[in-house]
Every structure is written in C-alpha cells, then in structure tokens.
Amino acid sequence: xxxxxxxxxxxxxxxxxxxxxxxxxxxxxxxxxxxxxxxxxxxxxxxxxxxxxxxxxxxxxxxxxxxxxxxxxxxxxxxxxxxxxxxxxxxxxxxxxxxxxxxxxxxxxxxxxxxxxxx
Amino acid sequence: xxxxxxxxxxxxxxxxxxxxxxxxxxxxxxxxxxxxxxxxxxxxxxxxxxxxxxxxxxxxxxxxxxxxxxxxxxxxxxxxxxxxxxxxxxxxxxxxxxxxxxxxxxxxxx
Numbered sequence: 001x002x003x004x005x006x007x008x009x010x011x012x013x014x015x016x017x018x019x020x021x022x023x024x025x026x027x028x029x030x031x032x033x034x035x036x037x038x039x040x041x042x043x044x045x046x047x048x049x050x051x052x053x054x055x056x057x058x059x060x061x062x063x064x065x066x067x068x069x070x071x072x073x074x075x076x077x078x079x080x081x082x083x084x085x086x087x088x089x090x091x092x093x094x095x096x097x098x099x100x101x102x103x104x105x106x107x108x109x110x111x112x113x114x115x116x117x118x119x
Numbered sequence: 120x121x122x123x124x125x126x127x128x129x130x131x132x133x134x135x136x137x138x139x140x141x142x143x144x145x146x147x148x149x150x151x152x153x154x155x156x157x158x159x160x161x162x163x164x165x166x167x168x169x170x171x172x173x174x175x176x177x178x179x180x181x182x183x184x185x186x187x188x189x190x191x192x193x194x195x196x197x198x199x200x201x202x203x204x205x206x207x208x209x210x211x212x213x214x215x216x217x218x219x220x221x222x223x224x225x226x227x228x229x
C-alpha cells in the first residue's frame with residue numbers, strides 16, 4: 001500500500017460515519033497498526049467526521065487516505081471552519097480527542113487533515 | 120451503528136439503571152439522552168449508567184452525558200458512570216470529563 005492513495009466519497013449524512021470508521025479500521029490494519037492504534041484511528045476519524053458532516057454543506061464528503069513510508073495522511077473535506085468564539089462544547093471535545101489520539105491535526109477552511117505516524 | 124438501552128429501576132438503591140448496549144454516537148445520542156430525561160422526569164432518583172456493554176462513545180455521546188449532569192446540578196441527585204471499558208475510559212481522561220463524573224469500576228458495582 002506504500003504511496004497508495006485511497007479516496008472515498010460519502011453522502012453528507014451522519015448515518016455514514018460508522019462506514020468511515022470501518023474503512024479507517026481496515027486501512028489501519030493493512031498498514032500494520034496494532035489494535036490500540038487502530039482503535040485510536042477509528043475514534044479520531046469519527047470525531048473528524050462529526051466536524052465535517054455539516055448539514056446543508058456539500059452533497060458529499062470526500063475522504064482521502066495517503067499511505068506514506070512513515071505516516072498515514074488523511075484529509076476530510078466538508079469541514080466548516082468554526083468561529084472559535086462560537087465553537088460548541090462538542091466541537092471542543094472532538095478536537096481534544098483528535099489532537100490527543102493523532103500525531104498532527106490541521107483544521108482548514110474546507111478540510112481537516114490528520115496525520116498518524118507509522119512506527 | 121446501533122444502540123439498545125436497557126432501563127431498570129432499582130428499588131433497593133432507589134436509582135435508575137441504564138445499560139446501553141452498542142454505540143452512543145451522533146446517530147443515537149439524542150435518543151439515549153431523551154430516554155434518560157424521560158425516566159428522570161417520571162421519577163426523580165440517582166442515575167446509573169452501566170457501561171459494561173457500551174462499545175463506543177463519541178463527542179456527541181459525551182455531550183449528552185454532560186447535559187444530564189447539568190440537568191442534575193441543582194438537585195440532590197447524582198449521575199454515576201459504572202464499569203466502562205478501558206477504550207471509553209480513555210476518552211473521559213482525554214477530555215478531562217473524568218474530573219466531572221463519578222466513574223466507578225467493578226469493585227463498586229451494585
């Protein structure tokens with residue numbers, strides 16, 4: 001899977017977040033993460049999706065996984081840049097969880113990028 | 120992506136016991152919360168969430184628990200989180216909700 005990119009487009013409905021977690025788990029398993037690392041990835045992806053599956057935004061959310069030699073880079077489109085003043089309690093929880101479980105996290109205007117290293 | 124919550128009233132301890140089986144996530148958290156609020160309004164008592172069969176919780180589920188905590192804050196009643204698995208305990212620790220909730224292990228199970 002080295003240097004491979006896997007992209008999926010999912011309807012912008014929260015019903016599909018569990019599908020994204022399942023896909024993340026399968027990819028994590030293929031690149032050799034252990035059980036705890038796979039669980040961390042699934043949980044962080046669930047939170048990234050909660051921030052990205054925004055009602056009335058795009059019809060689809062595109063998620064792209066890029067397997068590099070020493071890390072897995074994931075981008076999730078659809079993120080609505082949140083005004084820090086108006087950030088909800090749940091959004092703060094999501095970010096705390098993502099930042100704690102992943103090695104890098106970036107919240108861009110229309111995208112979240114997260115990185116998890118491969119030991 | 121499913122949740123089934125078993126609800127019991129424990130007369131010996133005068134408390135509600137909720138046993139969520141499955142996942143409390145963005146898809147199920149509002150129903151989970153409503154079920155607990157409804158029970159509490161029906162009969163005011165302490166609330167016990169028995170997490171023995173809870174596989175997964177996300178930030179919306181944690182948010183639902185926080186709003187239950189707020190519902191009880193001006194009352195004499197408490198909310199207890201019992202028997203949660205290590206992967207879920209980890210999320211309480213990360214979000215520092217372990218400081219807000221009374222989390223009990225097997226040794227305190229009732």
